[in-house]
Amino acid sequence: MSKIIPHVIDDNLLLMAKGEYKIVHANAMSLIRTNVGDPAPYLLLAKLCFDHENYVKARELFEKSVSLAPDNIRVLTYFSQALTQLGEHGEAGLFADRAASLAPSNAHIADTLGVVYSRLGFHEKAVLCFQQAVSLDVKPANYHYNLAASLQFLGNFEAAKIAYEESLRRAPELYRPLASLVSLEKQSVEKNKIDALLASYQRWKKDSDAVLYIGHALAKTYEDLGDYTTSFEWLKKAKLGKSVTANAFNYEGVFSAAQEPAISNSKTDKALETPSDKLASCPIFIVGLPRTGTTLVDRILSSHRDVVSGGELNTFAELVKRATSTESNLVLDAETLYQANTLELHNVGEQYIEATSALRRNAIRFTDKMPLNFFYAKIILKALPNARIIVLRRGAMDSCLSNYRQLLTTQHSYYDYTYSLKATAQFYRQFDQLMGHWRANLPSNRFMEVQYEDIVFKQQATTEKLLKFCDLEWDDACLRFHENKAPVSTASSVQVRQPLYSGSIGRWKRYGDLLHELKDDLGDLAEDV
Secondary structure (H helix, E strand, O other): OOOHHHHHHHHHHHHOOOOOHHHHHHHHHHHHHHOOOOOHHHHHHHHHHHHOHHHHHHHHHHHHHHOOOOOHHHHHHHHHHHHHOOOOOHHHHHHHHHHHHOOOOOOOHHHHHHHHHHHHHHHHHHHHHHHHHHHHHHOHHHHHHHHHHHHHOOOOOHHHHHHHHHHHHHHOOOOHHHHHHHOOOOOOOOOOHHHHHHEEEEEOOOOHHHHHHHHHHHHHHHHHHHOOHHHHHHHHHHHHOHHHHHHHHHHHHHHHHOOOOOOOOHOOOHHHHOOOOOOOEEEEEEEOOOOEEEEEHHHHHHHOOOOOOOOOOHHHOOOOOOOOOOOOOOOOHHHHHHOOOOOOOOOHHHHHHHHHEEEHHHEEEEEOOOHHHHHHHHHHHOOOOOOOOEEEEEEHHHHHHHHOOOOOOOHHHHHHHHHHHHHEEEEEEEEHHHHHHHHOOOOOOOOEEEEEHHHHHHHHHHHHHHHHOOOOOOOHHHHHHHHHHOOOEEEEEEEOOOOOOOOOOHHHHHHHHHHHHHHHHHHHOOOOO
């Protein structure tokens, strides 16, 4: 076996980052002509194929490189990175573990491994890699930022604060660590970052992504200070550059496709009613609109001795996409949902169980908290005979406001509706209609709606209901969910480490007439008081 010369990989990856693909391809082919057994060129070609979305060929080349250098940390790391992006979480974790066992001595490799673990939800492992990256090279601000984010997800807020501040100290112009610092604690008149945020806004005001982060941080700050008018103005300003694309994604088509063909006979559908003997295939899908209690229910259930949280996984959607082979570049789209309803889904279920095996950590049950999986409810229940689906509901006004005021991912278009209150209201109305459809057509022992307000005001009774639905025995730890030490990689990472509180219920009333258009758009779904 040939030994990889590190700089050969690193130099060519730098060229690739600059878009010099032809040069890298020529270099790789030259290396192969020199030594067909050299693993480096196959790794470079794999990365080239991956960047150009030729994933089948990319995997073949990654595997070739691994076969030639099974103990090379660069090969293992970059393969695990690609596997996470393909949704192959179980295999990605195995290759990441192999790479980590080789003790990274290169800061970039350590940081990359940390990002892989972070995407897989293993933040305890990610922190170790990020700490190693920082120890090897203390200068890059992004290493400190990545470390801070995983520390925050693990609930180590003081250490996260220090790491965010270290990131800013090295690159004061960065807006993400600044915005993240605001998210860690309540802002006050005496202690806030308004001046720094306003200066950052002036610097980045032509960058719509930056304005989104900065504007949301300022909106949170002014809300913390009780100035709801200014908070609302910053929310509108934050989303201004993005709102033009708020209706670019065909939500209406996806909602329609989720309900077609009609499920008039679903209650007698054997695929929906026949359980499997495989205890391992018992995932609990927690779905609903973001910011309506999905993370809270995930924490309650994963506090149970027999349950572990798998985090927010794209795995099921990606497997459905792969099975349908539809042409669009979107995982979630109308064509894919229509096609999925015509498929035999047994293989998708088996692939899902295999892909999530590492995340289950040998637990009897595990949760998958991807909110938008509500679109796949029937498909999930047919593919996974033992699965349960819990959908979170919350008052319409609070649901829409919480979605609008929260910065969700900018990586996908599926949450673009949150850039406009009008689009958010329309999304909520379609969501409510779809949930009514599922309620009428899916078996009640496998699909359940839970009201967020009931969790807050009737904690024990609602927890008992949740555990019974999931065939779990009572566990007092579920009432002490805020003591759960497992990582939380969502916008609720701070809140769910606190006991239940009712302060967010009826939050919309504090905004007064500022939300009158939202109320009109929701119509009969809006609360009167």
